[in-house]
Amino acid sequence: xxxxxxxxxxxxxxxxxxxxxxxxxxxxxxxxxxxxxxxxxxxxxxxxxxxxxxxxxxxxxxxxxxxxxxxxxxxxxxxxxxxxxxxx
Amino acid sequence: xxxxxxxxxxxxxxxxxxxxxxxxxxxxxxxxxxxxxxxxxxxxxxxxxxxxxxxxxxxxxxxxxxxxxxxxxxxxxxxxxxxxxxxxxxxxxxxxxxxxxxxxxxxxxxxxxxxxxxxxxxxxxxxxxxxxxxxxxxxxxxxxxxxxxxxxxxxxxxxxxxxxxxxxxxxxxxxxxxxxxxxxxxxxxxxxxxxxxxxxxxxxxxxxxxxxxxxxxxxxxxxxxxxx
Numbered sequence: 001x002x003x004x005x006x007x008x009x010x011x012x013x014x015x016x017x018x019x020x021x022x023x024x025x026x027x028x029x030x031x032x033x034x035x036x037x038x039x040x041x042x043x044x045x046x047x048x049x050x051x052x053x054x055x056x057x058x059x060x061x062x063x064x065x066x067x068x069x070x071x072x073x074x075x076x077x078x079x080x081x082x083x084x085x086x087x088x
Numbered sequence: 089x090x091x092x093x094x095x096x097x098x099x100x101x102x103x104x105x106x107x108x109x110x111x112x113x114x115x116x117x118x119x120x121x122x123x124x125x126x127x128x129x130x131x132x133x134x135x136x137x138x139x140x141x142x143x144x145x146x147x148x149x150x151x152x153x154x155x156x157x158x159x160x161x162x163x164x165x166x167x168x169x170x171x172x173x174x175x176x177x178x179x180x181x182x183x184x185x186x187x188x189x190x191x192x193x194x195x196x197x198x199x200x201x202x203x204x205x206x207x208x209x210x211x212x213x214x215x216x217x218x219x220x221x222x223x224x225x226x227x228x229x230x231x232x233x234x235x236x237x238x239x240x241x242x243x244x245x246x247x248x249x250x251x252x253x254x255x256x257x258x259x260x261x262x263x264x265x266x267x268x269x270x271x272x273x274x275x276x277x278x279x280x281x282x283x284x285x286x287x288x289x290x291x292x293x294x295x296x297x298x299x300x301x302x303x304x305x306x307x308x309x310x311x312x313x314x315x316x
């Protein structure tokens with residue numbers, strides 16, 4: 001019996017790689033009066049649902065998806081958060 | 089016999105006819121290669137042209153690299169065949185792992201559409217065989233994601249191995265080390281953001297791309313002569 005999971009993948013620039021969107025937002029915020037902001041990073045969030053035997057299997061598979069397609073390991077880091085979906 | 093250049097077409101590619109026209113003006117023959125087919129139609133060289141392959145969804149080139157034609161392109165490249173990626177084609181080749189690094193959004197987030205000066209850095213590549221290192225070519229760029237990045241070790245290797253093929257004279261997009269184009273270890277795969285095909289006739293405002301495309305045709309013809 002497989003279990004249904006929701007995976008949320010957060011993709012951000014690797015530390016040290018310039019994030020042009022983050023840099024632009026960081027410059028824009030002080031114009032609105034937010035002078036206390038630093039280290040802005042703009043990334044992507046991908047949400048998907050998958051069925052797997054258990055959480056470890058689900059995580060392995062999402063990791064693989066990240067490496068092969070969802071993220072570009074040359075410039076991006078990813079973090080995976082999994083939660084079990086309860087039956088309706 | 090004239091060199092046969094296969095020009096890959098993904099849904100969303102939009103520079104294939106420009107490349108085919110330029111190749112034919114210079115005496116080559118061009119065949120369009122639909123991305124869903126595996127055949128390369130006996131091409132002596134392959135160009136992955138510019139555009140927005142598969143809508144550039146997720147990341148530029150991220151989906152295109154899984155198209156059936158890319159397996160054949162990778163095999164062709166591994167066998168030493170000349171492969172050139174222009175603009176979106178460069179992005180596709182980096183995603184496919186045929187070239188190192190990645191192309192991300194321009195510094196300053198500006199879409200750039202202008203003619204820029206590019207310096208040829210090496211004549212040891214299939215795209216620059218006839219060019220003189222140090223020569224400055226006027227080539228159009230037309231991109232939002234042309235900001236070349238790679239890690240420090242890769243950059244050191246590219247420099248040591250003389251694999252930066254063209255550099256911007258004035259960096260328009262934030263690219264690391266002013267890189268406009270790089271080549272593979274075998275020097276037969278080249279990717280660049282500027283568009284040589286749009287600088288292939290004086291009527292287009294520049295003929296800076298002619299020496300590059302002629303180099304490619306010569307490399308293609310040399311390969312064809314070896315194969316036959």
